[in-house]
Amino acid sequence: MSMGSTGEGLGRRDLIKRSAALGLITVPTMSFLSACASGGEENSTKGPAKAPVTKENPFGVAKGGKLDVVVFKGGFGDDYAKAWEAAFDKKWGTTSSHLGTQEITAKLQPRFNAGNPPDVVDDSGAQQIKLDVLAKGDQLADLTAVLDSPSLDDPTKKVRDTLVEGAYEQGLQGGKFVVLKYVYAVFGFWYSGKLFKEKGWAPPKTWDEFLAVCAKAKEAGIGGLAHQGKFPYYINVVIMDLIAKKGGLDAMKAIDNLEPNAFEGNPAALAAVEAVYEVVEKGLLMPGTNGLTHTESQTAWNQYKAAFIPSGSWLENEQLKQTPEDFDMKFLPMPLLADSKLPFEAIRAGVDEPFIVPEKAANKAAGFEFLRSMLSREWSTIFAQQANSLTVVKDGVDPSVKLRPGTQSAVEALKAAGGNTFSYRYPDWYSEMDTEIQNASNELMAQRIQPKEWIKRAQAAVDKAAKDPNAKNNKRA
Template identity: 70%
Template structure:
């Protein structure tokens, strides 16, 4: 996937697409083996001995020289953007920078966390991310409150929190404190080929019935209606959860994040939504074989015209650059509406994704914090847009001269059409990883026709009820 956060928050867990005039702001060799990590284990008191003078331009007291250890999830956004960032960081602070781009975040980094020798900056994303709530419970994440309160890089008279799109920092809060900088402003929904729609004479479907009609017509022509990334049910959950939020309104979304005893069982919105998704399965509108495919396989089949629709976040375009045919004209589609939906068609899930963290026991924690501060500068935000074809959480964070690709342009247009109060985003994927995994597994079973909708609802509610019994859950609350 792209970010978590493409496959998670996945992802995901990932990946302000907002009015540009208002606020644009979307297997490697390890640097150290397990044994050498143990040999150089840090106790957490082992930060760089020398510290620079604390000033408004250097709020964390970064020292010149030294080292900086950076690990980046090399998923939908690649890692070239980070390599460009590192050049800028090195030019200012002069450290020797160790860079690792990988999709094996847990495999490469769990031993280092265990040994007390984690990197200084981590893009902790993808299907193999280390769960943020687990790292938090183990006390392994630095508190980023001081980052929010620090002077911003571009204008020291403003704090970092003041240059971010309102609300985007909230996604990084766990247990009442900020522990992750969710950097990419992502739009989630369904995607299609503008060329295919033009060739077939199809109109953009705004209702669920119109959505199904297109898929039925496609099936008659030998084309799958919906492809999904079967091995990563995070993606089909994008559709399920969007349907619940749009059908039941923001209260239905918050009921899930707040572990309501009727979040799923007893929720008419959840019942209607899961039954609607199951209708796609029952009517044979899935692309054949999609349940057994990973994200790249299913997305590539979609690019080849074997399916009309596919769910994803807005990292999709960058992730599929090599597989997307010329003239494909990638387009974003907000989730079509079920009858009686409380939110309009234009309502979309949009928010922060792709969590960057600084470990509590990082050798150069001050350097890690400064790296994150520079990430929310306009220069670094623009560099990300150029290299990753996505926008960031930085307000007005992309130089106006940057040309965006069709899919990203389409996502920006969708945000333009959606008032801020009608944008929504789920937090449970970050707050309760075990609950998230249980719901994903149930969704995979549903799409494979191994369980019916009522069983899905029971399993999802059981996951909510279990999470609610965790004492730590009392610190997570959406108003």
């Protein structure tokens, strides 16, 4: 699929997409990169005259200016952004233009190339313009000033002090904070509380218990594990979580830091891939799941055709229309392999949904102020109400807002995890490596390769990424 084309799966909420673009688009050519780096300077429009900088207006937003906002209209919809824009226009006297689309690359690549990008972009989904590509092309504004500005909720605090752990680190590209990942999501398995209660199944805490529930499901004529076959991003959640939990944080960091033994010579990695392959070999997958899109497999799961499905916590909002009223959606941390270094309660909890202010935005001051407003409790609560998801603002949801079962379950899992949360960085730092590992997982699930070949391909992807000159700026301690 070319960068400008459309395809199946665009309604998804890509996270710790979101982290990824799901391997649907090719890496942009050098012509795009050079256009990013140099093109369009002369076409760049000057923004409105800046107003005086004050504590209340730290970026000097001019009254009566224009604000151009483009958001990915996926699992979260775009009603939240429309509500934000109305609030912003009311406060600042601006006139907002709004575009909600799934075709981020097709709509925005020409604008970036011409030097007239929007002021705020939610750069997400299957047609995301890869963040590492934009960063290398000097297309992203440094957002450090937003972090250092006064919080709208408590002006004695800086915005950065009101955010969850990881919000800063996961916004870095080459050592610069250029991406505000806004949604705080948890990743793991999901199941129906109603189905498990009816069948008398206990939520599994170990991989052996997980396989046992899958086997009982098969006996009952139900698939054990459904996965979003056409988008191997999701089965990678399972594989990579198993690696982190069995091998500990060092095993995860070895992958992010592109170590020569990140996969080869890492017993936790082989054990994780073999565990997932066992589900395939034992016939415990939901029949046909390898050929389905994310929404097709998730809908089959909503129809009680499978016991488990892997996803991030955007799943509930994405499946609102397909989920039976009494389904009772529940989150499950990844069950443990034998001799795991992290406890069962440990979960991948990461920030996603990347918002950016382009370096050549016409109204950069308003773009910065818009992001500062997003990091207020008022706007965070609007998002929770409209999108059934949590944000990176600590305690950012008004407690009077009632949450849906899946979201509530995710909140409880985060509480139980405490400090035992982890998150990979490689999908954002090395998008090509991420795609190559996803492709290997696709082959594995179709039984076209064995676990040892998966390890070999994953390590080759790491070794290739290690040659990236920018890799030296991306080290994790």
